[in-house]
Amino acid sequence: MEFEAFTAQELAAYLGDVPDVRALLGDPDDLDVVEVGDGNLNYVYFVTNAKAPGRSVVVKQAPPFLRLVGKTWPLSCQRMEHEVAALRRFGALCPRHVPKVYHADSKRFLVVMQHLASHRILRQGLMDGAMYPRLADHLSTYLAHTLFYGSDLFLAPDIKKHAASAAVNWELCKITEDLVFTFPFEDHPSNVYSPALPQAAIERLRTHEPLRIAAADMKWAFMNHAETLLHGDLHTGSIMVNEDETFVIDPEFAFYGPMGFDVGAVIANLLLAFFSRDWHGRIDGRDPVAYQEWLLEQMVRIWNGFSAQFVELWRDNESRSKRRFIGADAESRALTAYRAHFMRRLLADTLGFAGCKMIRRIVGMAKVAEITRIPDAQVRANIEVRCLRCAEALLVERATLGDIEQVATLAREIQRDIATM
Amino acid sequence: MEFEAFTAQELAAYLGDVPDVRALLGDPDDLDVVEVGDGNLNYVYFVTNAKAPGRSVVVKQAPPFLRLVGKTWPLSCQRMEHEVAALRRFGALCPRHVPKVYHADSKRFLVVMQHLASHRILRQGLMDGAMYPRLADHLSTYLAHTLFYGSDLFLAPDIKKHAASAAVNWELCKITEDLVFTFPFEDHPSNVYSPALPQAAIERLRTHEPLRIAAADMKWAFMNHAETLLHGDLHTGSIMVNEDETFVIDPEFAFYGPMGFDVGAVIANLLLAFFSRDWHGRIDGRDPVAYQEWLLEQMVRIWNGFSAQFVELWRDNESRSKRRFIGADAESRALTAYRAHFMRRLLADTLGFAGCKMIRRIVGMAKVAEITRIPDAQVRANIEVRCLRCAEALLVERATLGDIEQVATLAREIQRDIATM
Incomplete structure (x- = not known):
């Protein structure tokens, strides 16, 4: 599958289709999506319910290339699987110090997790x-x-x-x-x-x-x-x-x-x-x-x-x-x-x-x-x-x-x- | 598959069905099979053409248990796959000091290899x-x-x-x-x-x-x-x-x-x-x-x-x-x-x-x-x-x-x- 970054609307719709995430965030039509990734590798979004700002998540997605450079510098999306597996393992060992994983999609190379809004x-x-x-x-x-x-x-x-x-x-x-x-x-x-x-x-x-x-x-x-x-x-x-x-x-x-x-x-x-x-x-x-x-x-x-x-x-x-x-x-x-x-x-x-x-x-x-x-x-x-x-x-x-x-x-x-x- | 050690006749017949080994050993009817394993783990056979004693191989087979004790001490047959993989790798790196592998059968957990008759x-x-x-x-x-x-x-x-x-x-x-x-x-x-x-x-x-x-x-x-x-x-x-x-x-x-x-x-x-x-x-x-x-x-x-x-x-x-x-x-x-x-x-x-x-x-x-x-x-x-x-x-x-x-x-x-x- 050719990788395409989500538009805000697409991401909101995608999250609305994941029951656990929808329960957390509420109606997809109410969601504000902001791309905040400033790293070299990944796309990162804050997704917040505009009517209830306490309801929010972080979405992190790994494109199959180095984001900073683009498709000419390929990088395996497997890195997202490593990240999710590690988040889950460390979270099980040390839940107070590791953000919660709400949803992971190994086909889309993305993870939805706890938004650390006050940190x-x-x-x-x-x-x-x-x-x-x-x-x-x-x-x-x-x-x-x-x-x-x-x-x-x-x-x-x-x-x-x-x-x-x-x-x-x-x-x-x-x-x-x-x-x-x-x-x-x-x-x-x-x-x-x-x-x-x-x-x-x-x-x-x-x-x-x-x-x-x-x-x-x-x-x-x-x-x-x-x-x-x-x-x-x-x-x-x-x-x-x-x-x-x-x-x-x-x-x-x-x-x-x-x-x-x-x-x-x-x-x-x-x-x-x-x-x-x-x-x-x-x-x-x-x-x-x-x-x-x-x-x-x-x-x-x-x-x-x-x-x-x-x-x-x-x-x-x-x-x-x-x-x-x-x-x-x-x-x-x-x-x-x-x-x-x-x-x-x-x-x-x-x-x-x-x-x-x-x-x-x-x-x-x-x-x-x-x-x-x-x-x-x-x-x-x-x-x-x-x-x-x-x-x-x-x-x-x-x-x-x-x-x-x-x-x-x-x-x-x-x-x-x-x-x- | 329940493990049964070969009889001499069965092993000769088995080897006769492997073209490379048959080419090496000759007619299965001419084969002498002697079980020589004195280790704790495996069965080991010398197989020799009685009419041409220079034509011979060693067969090593790993039963799914510790041979010394019997079926009450199970041991994975995977060990034979490790042995074969290592023999092949070391043989490629150092052919003068590693016996040649003629045939390996991962279903029967056996390997047929060079007989070091004068060593x-x-x-x-x-x-x-x-x-x-x-x-x-x-x-x-x-x-x-x-x-x-x-x-x-x-x-x-x-x-x-x-x-x-x-x-x-x-x-x-x-x-x-x-x-x-x-x-x-x-x-x-x-x-x-x-x-x-x-x-x-x-x-x-x-x-x-x-x-x-x-x-x-x-x-x-x-x-x-x-x-x-x-x-x-x-x-x-x-x-x-x-x-x-x-x-x-x-x-x-x-x-x-x-x-x-x-x-x-x-x-x-x-x-x-x-x-x-x-x-x-x-x-x-x-x-x-x-x-x-x-x-x-x-x-x-x-x-x-x-x-x-x-x-x-x-x-x-x-x-x-x-x-x-x-x-x-x-x-x-x-x-x-x-x-x-x-x-x-x-x-x-x-x-x-x-x-x-x-x-x-x-x-x-x-x-x-x-x-x-x-x-x-x-x-x-x-x-x-x-x-x-x-x-x-x-x-x-x-x-x-x-x-x-x-x-x-x-x-x-x-x-x-x-x-x-």
């Missing part, structure tokens, strides 16, 4: 200096539940292996393999360097051996370590928040991969927000430090909260099921020691992935608004250099940075040290 | 003190080719990911997860301890934290690191040899797993042969040292030969394809450094897996003949304790044992040190 994108909130008191608790809960329940620590081996096969998502994984783990370290035409970024900083990404080796290790882990069902693109633009609630959206990159990749994405984006605060926080002569400290505190609370909840889920499940991953242990000393060891290894992975994610946001084609929005080229470049220095340290020292507090200390030191590389 | 099982040869001058070259070639060509270093990401899904073999993987990585470290009813094995050595497997943690790390890697298509059970009973040729047989445990698992199996079994030589080599008052040194030399040559060929395949492929796993590197210094780093990491994995494999052969239910054949309980226990000490060192020190020569030195030191734990 905003976390990245925007952080740029404005907003504080979300429940954010760290919510994200650590989301991460602990989604990462634990997809893994061999919970699932029976046959279920886990078939889940991993069903989640193969090579087309979107290939985008990450290229744009996160490969191109940023090359002299690649897709890279975009800001005007004042020193050549030495760019050269260092290409030539510093420990950094190249660490990045390649993370790429190998990304491609091979099928540990759990990941969101796969968990930056602060995939998180919607308000004072009371936190939702994780857009899991179209979902696949079975290394746990640290999702946690690392969150940490990377908090660190990008931290360093870019040196501009955002100074507007009107203010002092950025208080909000920067709040950002680091969130990073620390997210890791520590995630880690504590993950171990708690693990312990509970093993004491209920009487099966222990490492095997029986009469004294439970080895059991406890292994869990601590596992979390240290996971922190190292997390920091390595965070480093790669930060680097791609500085020199790769996909940027983050908190940095591109900085108008002064030199201020921007100084911030970018700090991000790169932090990213390099995370990658190269990932196994020796023993806890998340040390990462916060590292970030503060790099922030204080105004000398650039 | 013997390597484990038997090593017990007799035979030396195979080409063994190390052949095994390093087999390992380098099979492990490299299934990995992301060669395959396109979509092909690799679909190959990994197609190779899911959870039922046989579960056997390994339990028998190699879990039960040996527990007080498990399936374990079998030799009469004089000191209780302290058994306790140490259960309580020594660094050992338990290392074994759990290897289990996690086995279950999660889908690096390449493995043989999955590459001990010296899966290798057939003569002076000139080496064949790897029985890949029914094949799945996408960590490369070090196959290399580690070879090394573990050479080390078991090395330590057990202290009895086999002393029969009739002889000195075991010369043959023990030959065994260590094979271990060193297999690792070093494998490593050199693997890196060579990697380099050749990247220079032909112009695509480099770590990304472009103008100076190729990082490229070379990463390859060395990759092989050090692979050696660490290899030694960790070798350690687990050695331990399961000492205390688990599946033993090796070179040790069970030792009649003197105290001599046997001394050898077993050395095997366990070596295995523990391989596991716990796997990341610091920097090259295979250090492993040989370690083995010699443990052999010399007659004091037990």
Whole structure:
């Protein structure tokens, strides 16, 4: 079937034919349809009953091409099936933090889901200096539940292996393999360097051996370590928040991969927000430090909260099921020691992935608004250099940075040290 | 279809109906059929033309149960499909070291393949003190080719990911997860301890934290690191040899797993042969040292030969394809450094897996003949304790044992040190 984007009227009529959605939205003739997609990939619509604005949904549709470019850049619509499957799975595990799916149509490659009308994108909130008191608790809960329940620590081996096969998502994984783990370290035409970024900083990404080796290790882990069902693109633009609630959206990159990749994405984006605060926080002569400290505190609370909840889920499940991953242990000393060891290894992975994610946001084609929005080229470049220095340290020292507090200390030191590389 | 093992006549008639096999074997009326399977799982037949004994094949058939126990222990016949797929794949990559498949029947769960009439099982040869001058070259070639060509270093990401899904073999993987990585470290009813094995050595497997943690790390890697298509059970009973040729047989445990698992199996079994030589080599008052040194030399040559060929395949492929796993590197210094780093990491994995494999052969239910054949309980226990000490060192020190020569030195030191734990 040739793909045609819906007109407003067609979409309203389509939704009127789906009983569950019609029950939610009311009469198709009353529906306002607004196309709001600003991403590169998909069409996104807000559909609202004009007579009862509380009755609304989001419709997301994946065309069989890269929307930004058009039909000349084909992209499999299968990505919508991955997104729907992941939304349902994560929603079952963590219903408070995942939008509800009302309807999915695998022939039309669309999903109808909960409209988060009173929430905003976390990245925007952080740029404005907003504080979300429940954010760290919510994200650590989301991460602990989604990462634990997809893994061999919970699932029976046959279920886990078939889940991993069903989640193969090579087309979107290939985008990450290229744009996160490969191109940023090359002299690649897709890279975009800001005007004042020193050549030495760019050269260092290409030539510093420990950094190249660490990045390649993370790429190998990304491609091979099928540990759990990941969101796969968990930056602060995939998180919607308000004072009371936190939702994780857009899991179209979902696949079975290394746990640290999702946690690392969150940490990377908090660190990008931290360093870019040196501009955002100074507007009107203010002092950025208080909000920067709040950002680091969130990073620390997210890791520590995630880690504590993950171990708690693990312990509970093993004491209920009487099966222990490492095997029986009469004294439970080895059991406890292994869990601590596992979390240290996971922190190292997390920091390595965070480093790669930060680097791609500085020199790769996909940027983050908190940095591109900085108008002064030199201020921007100084911030970018700090991000790169932090990213390099995370990658190269990932196994020796023993806890998340040390990462916060590292970030503060790099922030204080105004000398650039 | 209810499974019934073939009678000799039925099998001859069946083979006569397969044109390719009939062309090979000749008239069904001339065929001698001998059931020779001594394994726990399958039926194995030698089928030979009585008038022309050079015309012969092996037939292997997987009943839908554990043959050793019978229909009360069901086991999926799918394992034969995994074995056939792996034989074909490995045969294409390494035709000199994999028996030819003449015919496979997925309804009857059988395969007809090359009869290695002048070869013997390597484990038997090593017990007799035979030396195979080409063994190390052949095994390093087999390992380098099979492990490299299934990995992301060669395959396109979509092909690799679909190959990994197609190779899911959870039922046989579960056997390994339990028998190699879990039960040996527990007080498990399936374990079998030799009469004089000191209780302290058994306790140490259960309580020594660094050992338990290392074994759990290897289990996690086995279950999660889908690096390449493995043989999955590459001990010296899966290798057939003569002076000139080496064949790897029985890949029914094949799945996408960590490369070090196959290399580690070879090394573990050479080390078991090395330590057990202290009895086999002393029969009739002889000195075991010369043959023990030959065994260590094979271990060193297999690792070093494998490593050199693997890196060579990697380099050749990247220079032909112009695509480099770590990304472009103008100076190729990082490229070379990463390859060395990759092989050090692979050696660490290899030694960790070798350690687990050695331990399961000492205390688990599946033993090796070179040790069970030792009649003197105290001599046997001394050898077993050395095997366990070596295995523990391989596991716990796997990341610091920097090259295979250090492993040989370690083995010699443990052999010399007659004091037990």
